[in-house]
Amino acid sequence: MQYFPVLILSFFQHALNSGVRRYHVAPVLCQRAKVAMSHFEPNEYINYEKLEKNINIVRKRLDRPLTLSEKIVYGHLDDPAKQEIERGKTYLRLRPDRVAMQDATAQMAMLQFISSGLPKVAVPSTIHCDHLIEAQSGGEKDLQRAKDINQEVYNFLSTAGAKYGVGFWKPGSGIIHQIILENYSYPGVMLIGTDSHTPNGGGLGGICIGVGGADAVDVMAGIPWELKCPKVIGVKLSGKLSGWTSPKDVILKVAGILTVKGGTGAIIEYHGPGVDSISCTGMATICNMGAEIGATTSIFPYNERMKKYLGKTGRADIAALADEFKQHLVPDSGCQYDQVIEINLSELKPHINGPFTPDLAHPVSDIGAVAEKEGWPVDIRVGLIGSCTNSTVAKQALAHGLKCKSKFTITPGSEQIRATIERDGYAKILREVGGLVLANACGPCIGQWDRKDIKKGEKNTIVTSYNRNFTGRNDANPETHAFVTSPEIVTALSIAGTLKFNPETDYLTAADGKKFKLEAPDADELPKLEFDPGQDTYQYPPKDGSGQHVDVSPTSQRLQLLEPFDKWDGKDLEDMLILIKVKGKCTTDHISAAGPWLKFRGHLDNISNNLLIGAINIENGKANSVRNALTQEFGPVPDTARYYKKMGVKWAVIGDENYGEGSSREHAALEPRHLGGRVIITKSFARIHETNLKKQGLLPLTFADPADYNKIHPVDKLSIVGLKDFAPGKPLKCIIKHPNGSQETIMLNHTFNESQIEWFQAGSALNRMKELQQKSS
Secondary structure, three states, X not given: OOHHHHHOOOOOOXXXXXXXXXXXXXXXXXXXXXXXXXXXXXXXXXXXHHXXXXXXXXXXXXXXXXXXXXXXXXXXXXXXXXXXXXXXXXXXXXXXXXXXXXXHHHHHHHHHHHHHOOOOOOOOEEEEOOOOOOEOOXXXXXXXXXXXXXXXXXXXXXXXXXXXXXXXXXXXXXXXXXXXXXXXXXXXXXXXXXXXXXXXXXXXXXXXXXXXXXXXXXXXXXXXXXXXOOEEEEEEEEOOOOOOOOHHHHHHHHHHHHOOOOOEOEEEEEEOHHHHHOOHHHHHHHXXXXXXXXXXXXXXXXXXXXXXXXXXXXXHHHHHHHHXXXXXXXXXXXXXXOEEEEEEOOOOOOEEEOOOOOOOEEEHXXXXXXXXXXXXXXXXXXXEEEOXXXXXXXXXXXHOOOOOOOEEEEEOOEHHHHHHHHHOOHHHHHHHOOEEEOOOOOHHHHOOEOOOOOOOOOOEEEEEOOOOOOOXXXXXXXXXXXXXXXXXXXXXXHHHOEOOOOOOOOOEEOXXXXXXXXXXXXXXXXXXXXXXXOOOOEEOOOOOOOOOOOOOOOOOOOEOOOOOOOOOOOOOEEEEEEEEEEOOOOOHHHHEOOHHHHHHOEOHHHHHXXXXXXXXXOOOOOEOOEEOOOOXXXXXXXXXXXXXXHOOOOEEEEOOXXXXXXXXXXXXXXXXXXXXXXXXXXXXXXXXXXXXXXXXXXXXXXXXXXXXXXXXXXXXXXXXXXXXXXXXXXXXXXXXXXXXXXXXXXXXXXXXXXXXXXXXXXXXXXXXXXXXXXXXX
């Protein structure tokens, strides 16, 4: 994958692009194992010796070859000698190396950390301002507008970072995942981030996992972090990428195979000879979108592509150290995977996935005919890519007198990428072909898009190089058919203006009337010149931040200090009402919408007004319309929940498969807890959301028999009995009381371990942390 296509990576694809901020700092090449984790933390060192020691302990215990995923995960165990290890079964207690938080989730994470009463974070941590910048008219104007509108939030995050020792990347720095790739990820690191696309860092051989804010608080507090021991799915790559096929096509193909839940509870580990034909940023692109198949994370083995990228990003010292420990940064020969998928890159064709779900995979050659058959709009209204798109494709169009028929937007992954493509003339080419260069931020990928070219409810098609295309995800319009593909294909389709165009075979008509065919894109893997770092956008935390004041106004509509949730009263949960029985897909976007609601991410009561407003009620087939069981009137979901809470009535939610897939946003767990919810019962959960629910003192339970979903009706009452004997692996009994007086009993499973049961009993994981602190003091 070359420099351009690489750079173009999907921006909320969460960007991943080749580039890196080049800091002119002398390499920290002290002695062995004295190499700094990053330029920004010169006194925090990579500890490969400890990783090696832990791996050797575990390998001796298990007496078998280890996958790369196992080496890094088990290499970070809190107690490798005694930890029980069984893939897919046991819970591991881990010690991650660092934490990263984007600004939308950092607000709640920092509010929870403040509530913990601790003076400073225990591990290197950073905040990245990328989510609150709305795409409207272009980079500079949009950035300034965001700074004005979000000044209160940015000030809170900046001062909280200074007080508690957290690095702060200012608005305009770039997308969190690109900044991590450029500065913080490295082979063998274990990093957790409060964004579901944190696995992007796997492109540099790290175990980078998306989590909720409460998990981040545990790590920042120095508490071992719990993770169910992941299974490992191997993806063996052979052959070599060529032509219009790009790294994005690898994960689009894998998504079609595994579906949105096929990776749940597993790490996707890429291996095989084909790996070496993929650039480091291309590997990051693949890992980034692994979140869409429910994977815990994804990873590639350390190789020369990573070494080259580390060198280009001013981290040759890390590459040299990684070379010394390379045997621990690749899988053991003969290691066993729980499942193996084989893909021949030489035979892989360009793909495009969608609409409305990222696992509906189509070859680009077929999508036009499929769209016509299904009644999907074939005319493309907007093409959107992350980072600098393929300028070679744009150049070809310009040379023949063409511009994009569709609207076309480009989002640089970082300030360094923006500065470099401006310097090298690539941004100019993209503008000339009709592109609009947006701010270095997430923008339309997460719904931060003030779209003006259509009206809400208007049926239309967009193509993006992002990764998530749920209903209304990008523009809040449920009739927008969003398709996900590679940046190269987005660019070509935007020039043609239709899904019926296949750049591998079809011709375009030049301004002079002659037919021509676009040549497959090709460019350098990394820029020939050094990267231009652009503006300095990083704020170092002071050595002593104890005197720093953090202000949260009691009248603020954006920020709100947290009050502890109530403890379990020791009784069974009896006669709960059903707030909503959800029909079909229910992502965290359905549970807690983003877009205009992002401004309330630091104010729990205000953002709770979006609770489940996107979920479809099985009773009437409508969104945000549920029956109030006490008044028999239909009304908005949040209003009904607030009414139940006011009346002192506990309630439950009934969900379908893979409930809570998508974003890591813990607001989807905080909101139901805040408004009086106690139980979420589904056929299955997405990993991050299930953990987030547990952290906030809720009971995420699954039907022992999925068919029992049909036994519960919105007008029923539910009782969960046996909570006094709540124990790991022991099912709970649910009594369903129907309006006619009849009852039936079903069994519910759970995945709670002993410490997680203590979270429930204490009211939340944060409450339990405070209890333990009080006991120790």
